[in-house]
Amino acid sequence: MAFQDSVAVQNAMLNAFASTVGASPKLDLWNDGGSGRPANDAAAATGTKIAEGTLPATPFTTSTANAIANNGTWTVTGLPAAGTGTNATYYRLMDSAGTTCHQQGAVHPLGSNWAASTAYALNAIAYANDNVYKCTTAGTSASSGAGPSGTGTGITDGTAVWAYVSDIGIGLSNISVTNGESISPVTYSRSRGNS
Structure with a gap:
């Protein structure tokens, strides 16, 4: 039998996620080079990192309807080594030190x-x-x-x-990152539903 959580429990889980990620986390954008993203968030990143940035001190909205979203605009800047027009294929949400990956997911055009x-x-x-x-x-x-x-x-x-x-991962206004370009992930959502 599947379990079902109350909305209050779902909200608490999502808010715990936001708390664990912490203040000013880093967002890294990667191109997997056709090999696919890593098997899980604990595995080493694959491919080429094409952009990185530090997110706002409070990057997520508070969960009140069993979902959280990005809080304001998240901006990352293309790395100097990035190729012109390199597509981001996945992201990694890191702690503020950039050493622990808390989440990874797909990158896609806005829709x-x-x-x-x-x-x-x-x-x-x-x-x-x-x-x-x-x-x-x-x-x-x-x-x-x-x-x-x-x-x-x-x-x-x-x-x-x-x-x-x-x-579903992060939607970008432009997934093709050029040198020194600032790009803003304007859609991010994480929900917690019943199983």
Whole structure:
């Protein structure tokens, strides 16, 4: 039987996460070079670090509805060694010393939550079912349901067709980082639901 937590417990877990990450954590953006991100947050990073930055003293909102989000704008600066137009593929949320990874996840272009009966243009990004999808055939989403699900390509949704991009992580206004560029992760969310 699956367990279920009260909203108060879910909020407490998320607030404990924010407290453990601590004040002014570091955010590192990596390009995995096609090898995929590390197996877990305790494993060594893979690929090339292309950007880094120190986040605000209080980087997360307080959880009041079993979810937290980024608190204000998070800005990281491209490293001098970064190549022009290098795509970030994953992030690592580090402690303030930059030595302990508390979380890692996917990096993806900014999008919006999937909505029913909505016209989607080619290459539109939508978030559905804890995943990120890219529209590969423009069309109108289904009139009901929760949107595309699963992984792979050719996911039909009304007259729109989607391809899986990644799990939900951090959405960037521009995932292609150039030397010395400041980029702002403007979407971050972490929820705690029932299992």
